[in-house]
Amino acid sequence: MFRDQYVESMSILLPRSNKTNSPFRYPGGKFYARHIILRYIPEHTRYCEPFAGGASIFFAKKYQSYSILNDLDGELMNCYVQIRDNVEELIGLLEGIPAQKELHHHYKNNFNPGNDLERAFRWYYLNRTSYSGIMKDENCYWGYGSKYSMRPENWPPHLRTVSDRLQGVELLQVDFENLIDELSDGFFLFIDPPYFGADQKKFYKCNFDYEDHVRLSNCLRRNSDRLKFLITYDNHPDIRNLYDWACSIDGQEWNYTINRTDDQRNGLKLEDGYRNKRYKGREIFIRNYQDYTGMPHIPLQPPHQLAAL
Numbered sequence: 001m002f003r004d005q006y007v008e009s010m011s012i013l014l015p016r017s018n019k020t021n022s023p024f025r026y027p028g029g030k031f032y033a034r035h036i037i038l039r040y041i042p043e044h045t046r047y048c049e050p051f052a053g054g055a056s057i058f059f060a061k062k063y064q065s066y067s068i069l070n071d072l073d074g075e076l077m078n079c080y081v082q083i084r085d086n087v088e089e090l091i092g093l094l095e096g097i098p099a100q101k102e103l104h105h106h107y108k109n110n111f112n113p114g115n116d117l118e119r120a121f122r123w124y125y126l127n128r129t130s131y132s133g134i135m136k137d138e139n140c141y142w143g144y145g146s147k148y149s150m151r152p153e154n155w156p157p158h159l160r161t162v163s164d165r166l167q168g169v170e171l172l173q174v175d176f177e178n179l180i181d182e183l184s185d186g187f188f189l190f191i192d193p194p195y196f197g198a199d200q201k202k203f204y205k206c207n208f209d210y211e212d213h214v215r216l217s218n219c220l221r222r223n224s225d226r227l228k229f230l231i232t233y234d235n236h237p238d239i240r241n242l243y244d245w246a247c248s249i250d251g252q253e254w255n256y257t258i259n260r261t262d263d264q265r266n267g268l269k270l271e272d273g274y275r276n277k278r279y280k281g282r283e284i285f286i287r288n289y290q291d292y293t294g295m296p297h298i299p300l301q302p303p304h305q306l307a308a309l
């Protein structure tokens with residue numbers, strides 16, 4: 001008992017990272033759009049991400065609020081829970097394990113976790129060392145590069161910082177509809193569902209079909225008078241139709257990069273081992289509220305004409 005309290009109080013002294021971003025690399029994550037999205041977020045005391053993934057916006061947001069992170073992917077949510085509740089034990093399992101292609105293969109194909117902590121260890125290791133953090137089995141390839149990936153020696157301090165940030169956060173693994181219908185009044189929701197047009201089946205374990213997009217729109221509409229939400233989506237006419245009842249639909253764009261190692265399925269060899277490629281993210285932001293002056297108020301770029309996107 002005393003020993004546990006002593007170990008807990010001493011853990012405050014262990015090194016932490018000053019990086020407060022997501023613990024995960026996540027396909028479709030909003031890290032590169034975070035500055036634009038933050039400016040849209042209104043003042044709030046209760047915050048929820050029903051499609052959390054890597055939760056880039058939650059981790060970028062300085063606002064202190066009661067928060068819920070939810071995702072239907074159970075392995076992902078178990079990893080969040082272990083980071084929140086058992087971070088030193090998780091770090092103990094990761095300690096001294098290098099980022100190596102052979103180990104990636106081993107943890108992906110041969111390792112059978114015996115408990116939730118080992119499940120989290122496996123998931124975290126594979127996420128940090130896989131191409132773009134893609135965790136769907138058939139597309140989960142080695143993709144670590146020492147020039148651009150976070151090195152294993154930096155994982156523990158970053159995990160501790162993330163664990164501090166997750167204290168008091170409610171972590172759930174349910175379908176979005178069950179969650180949103182049950183939220184108490186006054187929550188602000190940042191909603192980042194799988195894209196409508198792009199082939200999301202390559203990235204996520206849970207399928208999201210046309211009916212799910214319709215279900216999401218109906219669910220938000222029936223809760224719209226008691227919850228505020230911002231949704232980010234690809235600019236597709238069907239989505240604009242599904243949300244023709246919303247208060248506003250803006251187009252936004254931002255730059256992002258993807259690093260590719262020479263070591264993926266097609267065996268392609270790049271000259272310097274990796275390539276840093278720049279892309280443009282273009283999405284629509286749908287919201288059901290007018291005011292968004294709560295966050296540090298930096299003027300937004302004028303929204304783009306939707307037809308031009």
Ligand SMILES: C[S@@+](CC[C@H](N)C(=O)[O-])C[C@H]1O[C@@H](n2cnc3c(N)ncnc32)[C@H](O)[C@@H]1O
Binds near residue numbers: 026056177194206
């Ligand atoms: C675009 S990603 C979210 C990315 C996140 N905003 C970020 O910054 O990393 C969409 C997420 O929705 C989750 N998902 C798919 N179907 C779901 C459902 N029915 N209910 C809740 N989450 C679901 C997927 O597992 C995936 O993590």
